[in-house]
Amino acid sequence: MNWDLHCHSTVSDGLLSPARLAWRARANGVDALALTDHDDTAGLAEAQAAARAAGIRFIPGVEISVTWNERSVHIVGLDVDPAHAPLREGLARVRSGRLGRALRIAEALARVGIEGCLEGALRHAGRAHGIGRTHFARYLVERNVARDLRSVFRGFLARGKPGYVPHQWASLEDAVSWIAVAGGVAVIAHPARYRFDPAQTGRLFEEFRRCGGAGIELESGGHATQATRLLAGLARDLDLAGSRGSDFHGPGESRAELGRLAELPPGVRPIWSVLRPAAG
């Protein structure tokens, strides 16, 4: 089975509609797909219908933005019921901070002489409440400020760069509990991308587990083989399951194509062993 349990649609910062993602997944040989838009479940119904038509399994998901130790960490929820009130309300609260943050990003960019970014980024964001750094990055590429998304992040939007503004997202505890009470399982997204030292990563995993977290992403579009090996050891030690997700955002933009990832390392319990069996 080819599982891809992490990707984005136009509901957040992806380039393809939820339906197009499902069809692309099927064309790429994906057997089971989770759509995990940032802080939003609005694309799940469309993706689910398309996945059914395409004959692939669909797992309703979400990727929740969390602030942990003053750093952003992403928690993927798999097999969640998007109608469940605590999850729905929690996500609405997280999204409600995005527009104000966008305004502060635009002000920060204006201070280094790049004006008009809020309007520009809003044009790239399908929904104003889903506006994020990727939309700023696309706008800055369009303006020839940098040649691709990576360079925009490196020069302007990453932590410590002129367009970066600190922001308070959900707490780790809240995010994991919203996912759990909505019937889902929580997974730490792309842990190798946070630039934590091994001790911090260990503390994050332990706290996550204490909160009720179930797994960590071992195979991710953002991971090198060496990182995956180290993380797999940690997962086994803490009895956390392993997950696999491309974090696909769009053709030509992402580190991994939908469904094109290595297998989970040996000896790791796959997260799909704790997902409920497919309905119907």
Ligand code: AMP
């Ligand atoms: P936000 O939730 O607004 O902070 O935006 C986070 C998103 O920015 C991530 O989900 C990625 O899609 C994107 N992103 C973060 N860092 C990079 C990077 N170095 N290169 C390209 N995209 C990035």
Ligand code: MN
């Ligand atoms: Mn993203």
Ligand code: MN
């Ligand atoms: Mn992420």
Ligand code: MN
């Ligand atoms: Mn993601």
